[in-house]
Amino acid sequence: MKIIVAIKQVPVRDSNLRIDASGHWIDEDDLSYEINEPDAYALEEALQLKEKHGGEVVALLAGPERGSQTIREALAKGADRAIHIECDDLASLDTLGIANRLAAAIKDEKADLILTGLQSDDLGLGQTGVVLAELLGIPHATIIMQVEAASGSIKVKRELEDGWFQHVEMPLPALLTIQSGISKLRYATLMGIKKAKTKEVRRVSAGDLPQAAAATVTIERVYLPEKKKETQLIDGSPKEAAAKLVEKLKFEVRVI
Amino acid sequence: MSGILVVLEHRGGAYNRMSWEALAAGQQIASASGQPLSAAIVGNDLEALSGELASKKLDKGYRVEHALLKDYTADGYVLALEQLVKKLEPEFVVLPHTYQVRDFAPRLAARFGQVLLADLIGLRKDGDNFVFVRQLFQGKLNADYRHPGSRPCFLSVQAGAFRAESLEAGSASVESFAPQLDASSIRSKPDAPFREAAQTVDLGSAPIIVSVGRGIKEQDNLPMVEELAQALGGEIAASRPICDNGWLPMERQVGSSGQTVSPKLYLAIGISGAIQHLVGMKGSKTVVAINKDENAPIFEVADYGIVGDLFDIVPALTEAVKKAKGA
Ligand SMILES: Cc1cc2nc3c(=O)[nH]c(=O)nc-3n(C[C@H](O)[C@H](O)[C@H](O)COP(=O)(O)OP(=O)(O)OC[C@H]3O[C@@H](n4cnc5c(N)ncnc54)[C@H](O)[C@@H]3O)c2cc1C
Ligand SMILES: Nc1ncnc2c1ncn2[C@@H]1O[C@H](COP(=O)(O)O)[C@@H](O)[C@H]1O
Numbered sequence: 001m002k003i004i005v006a007i008k009q010v011p012v013r014d015s016n017l018r019i020d021a022s023g024h025w026i027d028e029d030d031l032s033y034e035i036n037e038p039d040a041y042a043l044e045e046a047l048q049l050k051e052k053h054g055g056e057v058v059a060l061l062a063g064p065e066r067g068s069q070t071i072r073e074a075l076a077k078g079a080d081r082a083i084h085i086e087c088d089d090l091a092s093l094d095t096l097g098i099a100n101r102l103a104a105a106i107k108d109e110k111a112d113l114i115l116t117g118l119q120s121d122d123l124g125l126g127q128t129g130v131v132l133a134e135l136l137g138i139p140h141a142t143i144i145m146q147v148e149a150a151s152g153s154i155k156v157k158r159e160l161e162d163g164w165f166q167h168v169e170m171p172l173p174a175l176l177t178i179q180s181g182i183s184k185l186r187y188a189t190l191m192g193i194k195k196a197k198t199k200e201v202r203r204v205s206a207g208d209l210p211q212a213a214a215a216t217v218t219i220e221r222v223y224l225p226e227k228k229k230e231t232q233l234i235d236g237s238p239k240e241a242a243a244k245l246v247e248k249l250k251f252e253v254r255v256i
Numbered sequence: 257m258s259g260i261l262v263v264l265e266h267r268g269g270a271y272n273r274m275s276w277e278a279l280a281a282g283q284q285i286a287s288a289s290g291q292p293l294s295a296a297i298v299g300n301d302l303e304a305l306s307g308e309l310a311s312k313k314l315d316k317g318y319r320v321e322h323a324l325l326k327d328y329t330a331d332g333y334v335l336a337l338e339q340l341v342k343k344l345e346p347e348f349v350v351l352p353h354t355y356q357v358r359d360f361a362p363r364l365a366a367r368f369g370q371v372l373l374a375d376l377i378g379l380r381k382d383g384d385n386f387v388f389v390r391q392l393f394q395g396k397l398n399a400d401y402r403h404p405g406s407r408p409c410f411l412s413v414q415a416g417a418f419r420a421e422s423l424e425a426g427s428a429s430v431e432s433f434a435p436q437l438d439a440s441s442i443r444s445k446p447d448a449p450f451r452e453a454a455q456t457v458d459l460g461s462a463p464i465i466v467s468v469g470r471g472i473k474e475q476d477n478l479p480m481v482e483e484l485a486q487a488l489g490g491e492i493a494a495s496r497p498i499c500d501n502g503w504l505p506m507e508r509q510v511g512s513s514g515q516t517v518s519p520k521l522y523l524a525i526g527i528s529g530a531i532q533h534l535v536g537m538k539g540s541k542t543v544v545a546i547n548k549d550e551n552a553p554i555f556e557v558a559d560y561g562i563v564g565d566l567f568d569i570v571p572a573l574t575e576a577v578k579k580a581k582g583a
Contacts (some may be wrong), residue, residue, distance in 0.1 A: 005581075010553075014549070015461075017393060017396060017397060024560065024578070036370065041375050044325060048273070049535065051519075053388045054566055059561065062503070071377070077423075094371045095362070095371040096366065096369070096370075096371050097373075099366075100422070100501060105513065117359075121393065122392060122393055122395065122396060123392060124374075124375065124390075124391065124392065124393075125372075125374055126358050126362075126374060126375070127358070127362030127371070127372055130330075130358075130359070130362040130363050130366075131362050131363065131366045133363065134362075134363045134366040134367070135366070139329065139330070139331065139443040139444050140363070141330070141444065142355070142358055142359045143359075147575055158359075159355070159513050160355055160449055161355055161513065162512075162513070162515075162516065163451055163452070163513065163514060163515070164449045164450070164451055165448070165449065165450055165451070165452065166446055166447060166448070166449045166517055167446070167447040168444050168445065168447070169444065169445045169447075170444040170447045171443060175448065178293070179513075180496065180500050181496065181497075181499065181500030181501075184502070191440055191506075192468070201419070213369065213407075215404055216369070216371055216406065217371055217373055217398050217402065217403045217405060218372055218401065218402050219400070219401055219406070220399075220400045220401065220402050221389065221399065221400040222381075222397055222398070222399045222401075223397065223398055223400075224397060224398070225391075225395070225397070225398045225553070225556070227556065228556065228557070229554070229556050229557060229558070230559050231545075231555050231558045231561045232557065232559065232561070233560075233561050233562070233563060234560060234561065234562050235563075238369055238565075238568040238569045238572040239575075239576075241562045241564065241569060241572070242572035242573040242576040243576050244577065245544065245560060245562065245573060245576070246576040246577055246579075246580045249544075249577075253520065253521055253542045254520075254543075255463070255464055255488070255520055255521045255542075256488070256577065256580050256581060
């Protein structure tokens with residue numbers, strides 16, 4: 001089974017985010033980056049499927065040069081090769097623009113299964129995978145918690161709201177968007193890290209891909225949310241703050 | 257092209273509450289732009305759901321009905337709604353940001369060369385156009401978006417962002433719309449939804465919940481929080497990453513894919529406050545947040561907050577609670 005996994009590089013969690021001078025995006029200069037969390041689970045699922053059914057896992061990333069770090073980590077964990085669509089203009093694209101590039105770069109790969117994360121931690125659009133499936137003309141399912149592959153088809157477990165689930169069966173090729181927590185993530189081994197250096201990374205220049213139409217939606221301004229709620233902030237040393245909070249819990253909230 | 261089309265969601269013969277929030281957003285766009293408002297439900301045999309729809313302030317209701325729409329499939333919904341949108345040519349299509357909408361709406365929008373402006377928390381008229389507000393970085397930042405060009409413009413609205421209570425009543429006619437579908441174009445076969453084995457803890461009725469998030473860093477640090485929960489006589493709960501890691505069982509997860517709770521006291525420790533967590537605990541009577549980041553979105557719903565390192569504050573708090581209880 002040939003599996004492509006779309007991985008996005010996002011600022012590390014708990015980054016100190018600052019808005020850039022234009023007010024259109026964040027200042028990227030001092031940030032560190034890591035793999036988008038659900039994409040790490042998508043990669044893990046791909047590796048497990050390969051271990052069970054054989055085949056190949058190809059990591060796919062669109063982004064600037066710094067993305068090669070995330071690609072290397074995916075290769076070290078066990079992806080067989082990677083495709084890096086090199087571009088610096090991600091922030092100016094909308095989902096169709098990004099999905100168009102991803103689709104163009106993999107259309108000749110004839111993958112059986114394409115996995116993406118269900119949502120990116122930075123933009124949080126939750127739709128690149130679904131749109132990619134549409135562009136490729138293949139069926140999809142979202143928020144997936146389990147994958148069972150048979151020959152020519154797959155059965156997946158979708159997460160619904162409030163603790164409900166549903167099994168769905170569909171023919172291959174198909175695209176799935178993977179939810180965090182689908183399995184336990186592996187670490188790269190020393191051996192894996194060594195091997196990664198010899199694995200193929202196909203670099204595709206965005207300029208060589210067919211150009212998508214101009215973005216239909218644009219970000220006009222990025223800003224800190226205004227506080228709407230009056231939160232009583234309790235200050236002092238940890239001990240003082242704890243004592244004050246206990247007072248409130250006792251006399252105002254009345255739970256002690 | 258003109259008009260606003262709201263697509264409502266239902267399950268098991270009842271509307272999803274978020275449907276009415278989407279309709280409220282639709283009414284807001286309709287009154288700001290002076291355009292007619294219509295609403296659609298999709299399924300098979302929707303007669304029974306029509307009555308409630310007809311009692312709302314809208315210009316027209318549509319029952320998109322077909323035997324192949326009995327169970328939800330992305331293919332079925334995309335094909336059916338594509339036909340309705342082509343017939344009505346609305347300027348805006350508004351949907352609730354449910355898991356189901358996440359599953360089909362991006363694909364529907366792509367059929368029209370559009371992207372879904374997803375998970376909106378607000379919108380406002382500005383000149384001839386609208387500004388749409390959505391969150392970035394899991395609620396740490398907001399962004400104003402514009403959709404200046406072609407139509408239709410597809411929007412989905414976040415849970416709780418628009419008030420279902422503000423819906424205006426009225427009376428509308430609801431007509432049937434029969435899309436052309438054939439079985440071969442629906443590629444996926446869904447089974448009936450199910451729940452995992454019965455829950456052994458009922459967080460829904462707990463008066464005090466101490467909830468822990470990724471700020472706790474390691475499983476080995478959990479006992480510190482458990483001790484606080486014990487001192488307060490409360491149940492322990494968690495955000496999703498804690499349960500994903502297997503540090504606490506899934507049944508203790510609070511949020512859109514876990515439990516919905518409304519205790520007297522919800523103490524959020526090292527939880528950032530992403531919307532998928534907030535929807536599960538916003539109904540709590542009192543929320544206390546302990547977080548080192550003063551801009552963490554959790555403070556947006558907290559009545560009391562301590563900004564600081566949980567590793568200093570939690571043990572101090574446990575001590576103070578024990579002391580107050582005379583233990
Ligand atoms: C479809 C979908 C469904 C989801 N369902 C759920 C759900 O049901 N429930 C759920 O919770 N999430 C759910 N999520 C995930 C959600 O979006 C967030 O990713 C998650 O809630 C984040 O968990 P967290 O706040 O514990 O972690 P983080 O966002 O990583 O936040 C950790 C927080 O701890 C603080 N912190 C770190 N160190 C310290 C310290 N020493 N002292 C004090 N504070 C500290 C940080 O400032 C930060 O605010 C869902 C996501 C999707 C896309
Ligand atoms: N630039 C990118 N490169 C590779 N994959 C991406 C990129 N952007 C988005 N994706 C994939 O699409 C998923 C959903 O992203 P989003 O629609 O932005 O929430 C992510 O989890 C990734 O798997």
